[in-house]
Amino acid sequence: MIVKGSAVKIKKLTPLDAVPFRHLMLEGCRSSVTDVGMMADEWGGENTLSVLVEKFHSVWSEPDHFILGAWMEGKLLGTLGFSRGNRVMSQHYAMLWAMHVDKDYRGLGIARTLLKEIIKESRGMRGLEMLRLKVRSNNEPACRVYRSVGFKAVGTEPKVMKLGNEYIDQTWMVRELTDIHKTSSEENEAIHGKSR
DSSP: OTTEEEEOOOOOOOOGGHHHHHHHHHHHHHHHHHHSSHHHHHHHSSSSSHHHHHHHTTTTTTTTTTEEEEEOOOOOEEEEEEEEESSSSGGEEEEEEEEEEEEGGGTEEEEEEHHHHHHHHHSSTTTTTEEEEEETTTTTHHHHHHHHOOEEEEEEEEEOOOEETEEEEEEEEEOOOGGGGGHHHHHHHHHHOOOO
């Protein structure tokens, strides 16, 4: 994909990426607090640079726990986290989290590119059957992106957050991975691109 004349590259983040990751997430807390779900001072206080470096070393460097980053010309534009269940009865699904795109680069397909890469990688993981995520229920642009790659809403959790006098609901969405033959041609095209 091309954004403003430059190619976007997708790669897993490492401890060396802790600074740009922290910067992007703090920007997200300020510009989209109800999507991140935490105030900037809360998130920043819990996720100091040293804490994030340790998380990248100890947790987010495993095959079943990682964060993808979308980069352009050395700048981190978007992220998407992946965490698979560790327990015997929860290894069939993974949670997606930390989906955030820099506010100046939204609407350019970066979120969709990250999702397509996660789905592609997930299909190669033995025993993984489903991806799950939750999204602010009235965030229609995000819901539309998730639906475009095959996610379906399965329920709404009411009043998950409250900002001032406003309650925020969250919608749970799932993407089945187990039977590619049940995937519509439109979804296959969204994930793998048009055949030539």
